[in-house]
Amino acid sequence: MATEQQLSTDSKYDQYDFPTTAPESQPGHPGHTTPEQDAKVHQFRAELEQLGYTDRLDTLTLLRFLRARKFDVEAAKTMFTTTEKWRKEFGTNDLARTFDYKEKEQVFQYYPQYYHKTDKDGRPVYIEKMGKIDLNAMYKITTGERMLQNLVTEYEKLSDPRLPACSRKAGKLLETCCSIMDLKGVGITSVPSVYGYVKQASDISQNYYPERLGKLYLINAPWGFSSVFSVVKGFLDPVTVNKIHVLGSGxxxxxxxxxxxxxxxxxxGGSCNCEGGCEFSDMGPWLEPEWARPPKWAAPKEDKEADNTVQNEDPGYEKKDTEGQDGAETTA
Structure with missing residues (x-):
C-alpha cells in the first residue's frame, strides 16, 4: 500500500521549484507511490533513454503517462513516443513562445475558451461556452488549424506557468484543472458541424496531455443529455466518470x-467581473508576482541550440527541444 513520502527524483531531469506531493492519497500519484511503481518509473525512463529521448523525462511527466496506462510500461512507452512524434510534426515545442492568436477576440464571439482563476482546491479553472459555436462564421475569421494551435498553446501554458504557480500558492502539487463546459444553446442540429473539431480537440487532450482533468462540469445540459451520457459512461474509465458532473440549468x-x-x-452565478471581460483577463496565480515564475519555454531558443550541438552531430539522434516541457513542469 502506498504511503505519503518524498517524490523519488532523478537529479538529471527533476528540477522543481514547487511542491511535488499530490493531495490525492492514491497509489501512483507523486508522494503516494509504491516501491514497485517507483521501479517502473526508472524502467520507463531507462527504456526511453535507450531510444534516444532526452526531454520530458522528469518523474512527474513519466508518472502521468504511467497512470494513464495503468502502469503498463510498454503501453506508456507507446503513448510517450507517439506523443513525441506528434509534438515534432505539430511544432508543439515552439508554439507557446511564438503563437499569436490575434483573432482571439473575434473568435470568442462564437467560441470562448479560457482559463480564469482557481477552484477551491487551487486548480486552474478552464471554461468553454459551446452554445454559440458557428464554424462557418469562425472560418471566415480563422482556420481549424489555428484553433487547434491555440488549444495546444494553452495546454503548454497550463503545464507551465499555470500549474506550477497554482502549486506554489496552494502548497501542494496540482497537476489537473477544473473544467466548466457550458452547453447552453447547444442543440442536436449543431452537433454534426462541430463534431470534427471537437473530436480533434478531444483526441489531443486524451492522447498527448494525459492526467490533466481534475473535474469536469457540464452545465446547462439540454434535455435528454443525461440519458445519452449514461450510455457513454459504460465506455469510460470509472476514474474518469467520477470526475464528470452533468448539470442542468440549476x-x-x-x-x-x-x-x-x-x-x-x-x-x-459567481461575483467576478474582470475589467474587459473575464474571458480575456487570464487572471490567476500565474499572473501574481508572489507565485509566478518565467516559464521554461520562454528561454531564447538560441540558448538551447549550443546544448544540442553534440547530439545533432550524431545522425542517429532525433532532435527534441525542451521547451514546453511537461512536468518539469515543466502539464494535458
Whole structure:
C-alpha cells in the first residue's frame, strides 16, 4: 500500500521549484507511490533513454503517462513516443513562445475558451461556452488549424506557468484543472458541424496531455443529455466518470461548492467581473508576482541550440527541444 513520502527524483531531469506531493492519497500519484511503481518509473525512463529521448523525462511527466496506462510500461512507452512524434510534426515545442492568436477576440464571439482563476482546491479553472459555436462564421475569421494551435498553446501554458504557480500558492502539487463546459444553446442540429473539431480537440487532450482533468462540469445540459451520457459512461474509465458532473440549468449551487464565488464569472452565478471581460483577463496565480515564475519555454531558443550541438552531430539522434516541457513542469 502506498504511503505519503518524498517524490523519488532523478537529479538529471527533476528540477522543481514547487511542491511535488499530490493531495490525492492514491497509489501512483507523486508522494503516494509504491516501491514497485517507483521501479517502473526508472524502467520507463531507462527504456526511453535507450531510444534516444532526452526531454520530458522528469518523474512527474513519466508518472502521468504511467497512470494513464495503468502502469503498463510498454503501453506508456507507446503513448510517450507517439506523443513525441506528434509534438515534432505539430511544432508543439515552439508554439507557446511564438503563437499569436490575434483573432482571439473575434473568435470568442462564437467560441470562448479560457482559463480564469482557481477552484477551491487551487486548480486552474478552464471554461468553454459551446452554445454559440458557428464554424462557418469562425472560418471566415480563422482556420481549424489555428484553433487547434491555440488549444495546444494553452495546454503548454497550463503545464507551465499555470500549474506550477497554482502549486506554489496552494502548497501542494496540482497537476489537473477544473473544467466548466457550458452547453447552453447547444442543440442536436449543431452537433454534426462541430463534431470534427471537437473530436480533434478531444483526441489531443486524451492522447498527448494525459492526467490533466481534475473535474469536469457540464452545465446547462439540454434535455435528454443525461440519458445519452449514461450510455457513454459504460465506455469510460470509472476514474474518469467520477470526475464528470452533468448539470442542468440549476447548476449554480453545485458549481459554487467547487469554485468560490469571487473566482467564478458572474454569468455563471459567481461575483467576478474582470475589467474587459473575464474571458480575456487570464487572471490567476500565474499572473501574481508572489507565485509566478518565467516559464521554461520562454528561454531564447538560441540558448538551447549550443546544448544540442553534440547530439545533432550524431545522425542517429532525433532532435527534441525542451521547451514546453511537461512536468518539469515543466502539464494535458
Amino acid at each position: 447548476y449554480q449551487k453545485e458549481l459554487l461548492s467547487q469554485v468560490p464565488a469571487e473566482n467564478l464569472p458572474a454569468e455563471f
